[in-house]
Amino acid sequence: MKTLKIKTVIVAVIMATGFTGQVMAQELNGRDIVEKVYNLPTGEDQTSNLTMTLINKSGSERVRKIKQFTKDLGDVEKSIMFFQSPADVKNTSFMSWTYDDESKSDDQWIYLPTLKKVKRISSDSKSDYFMGSDFTYDDLGDRKLDDDTHKLIGNETIDGIDYYVVESTPKDEDYMYSKTKTWIRKDNFIGLKKEFYDEDGELLKILKIKKFVEISGFLVITSSEMENVQKNHRTTMILDNVEINTGIPASKFSERMMMRGI
Secondary structure (H helix, E strand, O other): OOOOOEEEEEOOOOOEOOOOOOOOHHHOOHHHHHHHHHOOOOOOEEEEEEEEEEEOOOOOEEEEEEEEEEEEOOOEEEEEEEEEEOOOOOOOEEEEEEEOOOOOOOEEEEEEOOOOEEEEOOHHHOOOEHHHOOOEOOOOOOOOHHHEEEEEEEEEEEOOEEEEEEEEEEOOOOOOOOEEEEEEEOOOOEEEEEEEEOOOOOEEEEEEEEEEEEEOOEEEEEEEEEEEOOOOEEEEEEEEEEEEOOOOOHHHOOHHHHHHOO
16 A cells, blocks of 8 residues: 655655564665555545645745545545645645556646646656645655665664665656655654755755654654755645545545535
8 A cells, every 4th residue: 555645745755654563674675675664554545634834044934724635546546635725825726646557657737726727747847846845746746666776775873763774766867866865763664854865966855754643543744844955945744633544535536626626
């Protein structure tokens, strides 16, 4: 089953997973660790409220309120989010379909009420930043396990917690990031930090998980922050009112619903 992203949001940009059993470190290579990260049980569906806060270098904040839904349909995971405030983004919606098929790329759409039109996000636009945040459209998707070469580059102990440090290098030389590094807890395989490096190999962004909780038997990331260190800009994500396995209908995830709203 796919990971929910820190879309939930997204719980995946950072790659998180629940407890999968104690395994000796020497038995795991980089790919093994990331594969476990991808296998988080998430339930059949999830509903939540998301508060997205954009913080610029002077400390000024813009707060956006979002309602989001995610459903795992077996061979595809679908998510949709509806912006509720402020007024300049109200009724904007975004939808993403992520496929289990390794050969299929994510499909993504955005609805802009001023244009009264649903726009498909092209592959050329995946590196664009989503709604002024520090997440790209690609970040909001679910990168396939074997799109990268994963290497265990170290082990660290931070605040008494043991971590694997995994470096992931894209097989596509034209990908927007030259590599990423992820710090993954050894006890439950939750990723607490992820660094993104630009095409020149310079540190571009850092994603940090601030809080995760257990809800209905599943681990859910409820607070995270993405910082663009080159632009001195941050985006925080706070999740609340999380409900799992409520029976969201598959019909919720359509272009018609994007235009109609919640």
